[in-house]
Amino acid sequence: MVNLRVCALECEALRALLQERGAQCLVLDCRSFFSFNAAHIRGSCxxxxxxIVRRRAKGALALEHVVPNEELRARLRQGLFHTVVLLDERSADLEVPKRDSTMLLALGTLCREARGARICFLKAGRERSGRCRPALTGAVPLCSQGGPVEILPFLYLGSAYHASRKDMLDALGITALINVSANCPNHFEGHYQYKSIPVEDNHKADISSWFNEAIDFIDSVKNEGGRVFVHCQAGISRSATICLAYLMRTNRVKLDEAFEFVKQRRSIISPNFSFMGQLLQFESQVLAPNCSAEAGSPAMSVLDRGASTTTVFNFPVSIPVHTTSSALNYLQSPITTSPSC
Structure with a gap:
């Protein structure tokens, strides 16, 4: 049972609250990632x-899961928020959501840990807030989930929005782009080299047939001293799949280790189920015993250089990797090249 401190809030009251005490109001949107990115209340999280997290919670969810932003979490614990408002798709009251719903689990956690804050839920959810006052909401670019990220010094991953920002691409030193979509435009064909991989993000798409072509393209740009930006629409599924395939083949590592490496850099990656299956098939190919292939792989030349290149999971990176704290020991991996070769 949710604490009686929780009260219902009409959208007009939320609008007034945000106008008068916006800095002291935290809005938590419990809808899906895609619904949130399509449109949401400005400033909401x-x-x-x-x-798995919902199943294991059993009503006792850590605040870190509800408010992952460390700064906001600290302000909440210090009692610096006057009101916390939660919303989902269309809840008119707290009897509608299931017991293991995101909103009810979040409400339970906030009632325990939100020091001094008034806890509210938005009546009728996001659906009503959109009808109530358009000024509260707005479509947002997918870059709101972060900017483009460096996977390797010559390989970057991001969204179609990032690919439309020439200033952003130039700041990263990008010289070529891989457009992993059938409908995202190539905005700057006169300035960058483009490679198009026209696949849809669905279970019928055969993205694996493009793996070798994409990998060869990335290597050719790298060998010329350039940098490649890989994108799809959201930078979550298709483009992430291409980056994973590149890491798997050039470094001869398993999918789960390549996935962990990329997810540390762009936490929202989520290739669809079919793409994950195709990557697993690709894993069986790249890890098949083949000494000659490994000896000639780009990864071997990197590893042979020894300590001159900072590595994480045996992938060379240009960003610093701190090894002085045991808290970062999880960044080390036992991945090695096959000793039988």
Whole structure:
């Protein structure tokens, strides 16, 4: 049962609250990632709980899962927020959501840990808030989930929005782009080299047939001293799949280790189920015993240079990797090249 401190809030009251005390109001949106990115209340934070987290919570969810932003979490614990408002798709009251719903789990956590804050839920959810006052909401570019990220010194991953920002691409030193979509435009064909991979993000798409072509393209740009930016629409599924395939083949590592490496840099990656299956098939190919292939791989030349290149999971990176604290020991991996070769 949710604490009686929780009260319902009409959208007009939320509008007034944001206008008068916006800095002291925290809005938590419990809808799906894609619904949140399509449109949301300005300044709100998306609460995303996986099925496993919800199942294991049993009503006792850590605040870190509800408010992942460390600064906001600290302000909440210090009592600096006057009101916390939660919303989902259309809840008119707290009897509607299931017991393991994201909103009810978040409410339970906030009632325990939100020091001095008034806890509210938005009546009828986001659906009503959109009808109530358009000024509260707005479509937002996918870059709101972060900017483009460096996977390797010559390989970057991001969204179609990032690919439309020439200033952003130039700041990263990008010289070529891989457009992993059938409908995203190539905005600057006169300035960059483009490679198009026209696949849809669905279970029928055969993205694996493009793996070798994409990998060869990335290597050719790298060998010329350039940098490649890989994108799809959201920078979550298709483009992430291409980056994973590149890491797997050139460094001869398993999918789960390549996935962990990329996810540390862009936490929202989520290739669809079919793409994950195709990557697993690709893993069986790249890890098949083949000494000659490994000896000639770009990864071997990197590893042979020894300590001159900072590495994480045996991937060369240009960003510093701190090794002085045991808290970062998880960044080290036992991945090695096959000793039998």
């Amino acid at each position: 998306n609460v995303r709980l996986s099925t």
